[in-house]
Amino acid sequence: MEPTKTEIVVVGAGPGGYAAAFYAADLGKKVILLERDPKLGGVCLNRGCIPSKALLYAAHTITGAKESAHRGITFAAPQIELDKLRAWKDSIIAKLSGGITQLASKRGVTVIHGRGYFEGSNTLRVETEAGQQFISYEHAIVAVGSKPALPKAFDLGNPRVMTSTEALEIEEIPEKLLVIGGGYIGMELGTVYAALGSKITVIEALDSILMGADPDLARPVMAYAKKNFSEVRVKAKVLKMSTAGKQIKVISEHEGVQKEELYDRVLVSVGRAPNSEDLGLENTKAKLDEKGFLVVNDKQQTSDPAIYAIGDIAGGVMLAHKASREARTAVEIITGEATGADKAIIPAVVFTDPEVAWCGLTEAEAKAKGIEISVAKFPWGASGRALTFDRTDGMTKLIIDPATERVLGVGIVGHGAGELVAEGVLAVEMGATAKDLSLCVHPHPTLSETLMESAEVFYGHATHVFARKK
Amino acid sequence: MDVKLPNLGEGADSGTVVNLLVKAGDTVTAGQGLLELESEKAVATIPAPEAGVVSQVFIKVGDKVSVGQRLLAIGGNAGAAPAPAPAAAPVAKAPVVAQPVAVEAPVADLPPAQPGVEPTASPSIRRMARELGIDLTQVRPSERGGRIVIADVRAYIARLQSLAAAPKATPAAAAAEKPAAERVDFSKWGEISKKPMSMLRKVIARRMTENWNAIPHVTQFDEADITALLELRKKFAPAYEAKGTRLTLTSFALKAVAATLKKHPIFNSSLDEAAEEIVLKEYVHLGLAVDTDAGLIVPVIRDADKKSLLELSKDIEEFAKKARDRKVSGDELKGGTFTISNQGGIGGAHFTPIVNKPEVAILGLGKGTLKAVVREKQIVQRMMLPLAISYDHRVIDGGSAARFTVDLLAAIEGFTEKDVAL
Numbered sequence: 071m072e073p074t075k076t077e078i079v080v081v082g083a084g085p086g087g088y089a090a091a092f093y094a095a096d097l098g099k100k101v102i103l104l105e106r107d108p109k110l111g112g113v114c115l116n117r118g119c120i121p122s123k124a125l126l127y128a129a130h131t132i133t134g135a136k137e138s139a140h141r142g143i144t145f146a147a148p149q150i151e152l153d154k155l156r157a158w159k160d161s162i163i164a165k166l167s168g169g170i171t172q173l174a175s176k177r178g179v180t181v182i183h184g185r186g187y188f189e190g191s192n193t194l195r196v197e198t199e200a201g202q203q204f205i206s207y208e209h210a211i212v213a214v215g216s217k218p219a220l221p222k223a224f225d226l227g228n229p230r231v232m233t234s235t236e237a238l239e240i241e242e243i244p245e246k247l248l249v250i251g252g253g254y255i256g257m258e259l260g261t262v263y264a265a266l267g268s269k270i271t272v273i274e275a276l277d278s279i280l281m282g283a284d285p286d287l288a289r290p291v292m293a294y295a296k297k298n299f300s301e302v303r304v305k306a307k308v309l310k311m312s313t314a315g316k317q318i319k320v321i322s323e324h325e326g327v328q329k330e331e332l333y334d335r336v337l338v339s340v341g342r343a344p345n346s347e348d349l350g351l352e353n354t355k356a357k358l359d360e361k362g363f364l365v366v367n368d369k370q371q372t373s374d375p376a377i378y379a380i381g382d383i384a385g386g387v388m389l390a391h392k393a394s395r396e397a398r399t400a401v402e403i404i405t406g407e408a409t410g411a412d413k414a415i416i417p418a419v420v421f422t423d424p425e426v427a428w429c430g431l432t433e434a435e436a437k438a439k440g441i442e443i444s445v446a447k448f449p450w451g452a453s454g455r456a457l458t459f460d461r462t463d464g465m466t467k468l469i470i471d472p473a474t475e476r477v478l479g480v481g482i483v484g485h486g487a488g489e490l491v492a493e494g495v496l497a498v499e500m501g502a503t504a505k506d507l508s509l510c511v512h513p514h515p516t517l518s519e520t521l522m523e524s525a526e527v528f529y530g531h532a533t534h535v536f537a538r539k540k
Numbered sequence: 541m542d543v544k545l546p547n548l549g550e551g552a553d554s555g556t557v558v559n560l561l562v563k564a565g566d567t568v569t570a571g572q573g574l575l576e577l578e579s580e581k582a583v584a585t586i587p588a589p590e591a592g593v594v595s596q597v598f599i600k601v602g603d604k605v606s607v608g609q610r611l612l613a614i615g616g617n618a619g620a621a622p623a624p625a626p627a628a629a630p631v632a633k634a635p636v637v638a639q640p641v642a643v644e645a646p647v648a649d650l651p652p653a654q655p656g657v658e659p660t661a662s663p664s665i666r667r668m669a670r671e672l673g674i675d676l677t678q679v680r681p682s683e684r685g686g687r688i689v690i691a692d693v694r695a696y697i698a699r700l701q702s703l704a705a706a707p708k709a710t711p712a713a714a715a716a717e718k719p720a721a722e723r724v725d726f727s728k729w730g731e732i733s734k735k736p737m738s739m740l741r742k743v744i745a746r747r748m749t750e751n752w753n754a755i756p757h758v759t760q761f762d763e764a765d766i767t768a769l770l771e772l773r774k775k776f777a778p779a780y781e782a783k784g785t786r787l788t789l790t791s792f793a794l795k796a797v798a799a800t801l802k803k804h805p806i807f808n809s810s811l812d813e814a815a816e817e818i819v820l821k822e823y824v825h826l827g828l829a830v831d832t833d834a835g836l837i838v839p840v841i842r843d844a845d846k847k848s849l850l851e852l853s854k855d856i857e858e859f860a861k862k863a864r865d866r867k868v869s870g871d872e873l874k875g876g877t878f879t880i881s882n883q884g885g886i887g888g889a890h891f892t893p894i895v896n897k898p899e900v901a902i903l904g905l906g907k908g909t910l911k912a913v914v915r916e917k918q919i920v921q922r923m924m925l926p927l928a929i930s931y932d933h934r935v936i937d938g939g940s941a942a943r944f945t946v947d948l949l950a951a952i953e954g955f956t957e958k959d960v961a962l
Contacts, residue, residue: 501683
């Protein structure tokens with residue numbers, strides 16, 4: 071059979087892959103987008119960002135109703151119809167995924183559903199339901215993403231041991247849920263299940279939750295979890311799990327003491343692993359690192375001149391917006407639109423309650439790199455807006471270069487931090503100074519004022535806090 | 541921290557490593573010399589920006605290095621490396637402040653970026669710079685926080701263009717720089733040996749060619765009677781000796797030239813060809829050509845008109861030594877208004893020195909010899925000093941040169957005890 075010829079084939083239709091395919095098509099390239107799932111959108115849309123945020127929204131409704139009692143508004147205990155909740159979540163996914171399919175067709179991107187296997191540097195074999203076909207391409211962009219890691223010792227073949235993929239399907243509300251790993255996935259899903267009524271225990275091997283976030287940003291999340299979860303056990307380890315009837319028996323160790331406990335379900339959220347297996351990458355010149363990620367340069371080029379890699383499979387932080395950015399880089403290099411990629415800051419958001427978000431330099435990074443910084447913090451207790459919705463457990467801080475007064479990083483914890491951090495990204499990328507932020511009038515009463523006021527804290531004259539400049 | 545090559549001064553952005561003074565593992569103190577770099581007309585010692593232990597050396601003798609290039613790494617020494625010493629700052633933080641564009645935008649109050657912090661510019665500017673191949677660390681920012689905006693990039697490009705265009709202004713010079721079309725095989729006629737032109741040799745070659753080509757030279761000869769001057773010198777030399785310096789003919793020459801230049805300011809001027817203006821300088825900074833093993837070096841003695849013979853003597857000695865040790869800094873080679881080349885110590889009589897652009901005149905001194913001359917109708921023996929003044933005929937006419945020469949002779953011949961006594 072004659073192979074189908076194309077200029078660019080994109081393997082994987084997640085937020086990196088479809089962005090790459092669309093952009094390449096917009097630049098006049100002939101593009102095939104290959105996806106092994108029946109639905110486009112990848113993990114982010116189907117099993118990650120989007121469904122988790124939908125469920126978190128539902129969870130906030132429940133907690134919000136509960137917390138309004140002291141305002142004189144009480145509700146009956148919520149009736150939760152899981153099938154309906156799941157259907158609503160799935161409808162969002164369907165809408166978005168359908169939208170991507172439509173956008174692909176409008177752009178003339180050929181979408182093929184099937185598994186791709188590299189036969190060589192310029193040929194891809196595709197197994198589809200209709201049979202086998204071959205694609206011969208000039209450039210391939212590998213955007214196959216990652217999957218939740220499930221260590222062998224935890225893989226009991228029992229559906230009660232879940233990864234994020236299964237947890238997002240909310241088959242049931244377990245009475246007792248163990249979350250292994252206190253990273254952002256574990257904490258977000260723990261928040262969802264806690265709101266739905268599960269008793270949550272988090273076991274984290276490191277000495278704090280949300281590694282990567284500055285400790286002062288993680289603190290309010292820890293406080294919330296302490297109040298709403300049964301337990302957050304740090305510096306602890308799960309040693310062994312086994313099926314015990316309708317429960318899972320878990321043996322863990324904490325401060326030298328072994329414990330045996332029974333849980334109705336266990337969520338394993340200990341990281342994500344690259345999907346580099348069974349791709350035929352060994353038939354190309356592309357190289358994998360020891361963890362199975364494709365090795366790329368700053369132009370997203372692998373060691374095979376015909377093959378580019380973007381997103382989770384290319385290593386680095388595993389975030390959708392990083393993948394989308396890398397998609398643009400890869401396409402621009404292939405098409406000659408650009409000769410390289412500029413460093414861009416990749417903001418991070420954790421959708422816990424409260425949310426944590428940061429961008430640019432963190433305090434920990436500054437310390438590690440020996441960069442001298444000043445930190446200006448504005449506590450949300452001084453924000454009128456935060457008071458009006460009862461969430462003063464927030465803080466906005468600016469990481470500032472004391473010499474140039476340039477904003478090098480922004481960290482926010484609090485309700486809606488994920489939306490607020492975008493201003494931080496703009497400030498850092500545009501090279502704004504604290505003065506710039508303080509001179510921009512921010513609307514009142516909004517949380518955005520906390521950015522302006524933290525800049526004013528730097529100069530020692532914030533309106534709503536009294537703090538002398540150091 | 542990485543030690544990068546700091547700015548070497550206007551026009552010099554690279555050099556050749558001639559001597560490495562440290563090796564990996566050495567402990568250095570802030571300010572200690574790390575290596576010697578030959579550039580332009582000097583060998584500069586590059587100091588350590590802070591104390592510590594040299595962990596790695598990235599260069600070797602003979603390497604050509606450019607401003608901003610990593611030279612070696614100094615590891616922090618727990619005891620000896622607190623906050624970077626102020627003196628160290630210009631080196632450590634060189635990439636932003638200390639680059640040639642400094643002459644343009646007067647924004648000296650902007651603090652430099654920290655090492656590890658990228659240059660500040662919006663994403664669109666960064667992309668444009670990358671696509672144009674512009675290193676933003678070389679662009680001088682004009683905005684708050686050291687932010688680079690499009691105007692800064694434009695200014696930088698304009699500067700690059702003017703630098704690129706400069707050599708084209710003297711096509712003859714450019715042509716002369718090219719290797720001869722036909723290479724001669726000298727070994728056909730006998731034994732030969734070869735050595736590469738040093739950077740200093742190349743600079744001298746380029747400068748001399750440029751000066752020779754650009755300036756219509758005229759050289760005026762004369763002889764000064766230094767019999768009386770030498771007697772003064774003999775009489776007062778011990779007193780100067782006691783003050784730790786030598787009273788030489790060159791000291792007198794400098795003093796006489798400085799005084800004469802004040803009377804003939806056109807000899808202390810420069811020609812601004814672009815503006816079609818003659819720039820007259822209120823100051824008198826005298827370049828002193830020093831013959832060294834490596835080649836000609838011309839350190840500049842500042843404010844020679846305001847200095848006593850003693851001060852001038854000290855300056856001459858200091859600079860001659862510095863030049864021979866190749867320790868003259870880039871700044872000490874700049875800003876001269878008139879040059880004196882004294883070959884008297886070696887021998888020789890009249891010669892035709894080449895004007896040192898952008899100066900407009902140069903004085904060449906030969907060796908004083910006893911001659912029979914006529915004084916008051918009698919033939920007497922006098923010590924006569926051959927001197928030659930080359931000048932830029934675009935700026936100075938023959939009449940002016942003759943008048944300058946007459947006054948210079950009078951100054952040299954007119955020293956009195958009062959002038960010399962300490």
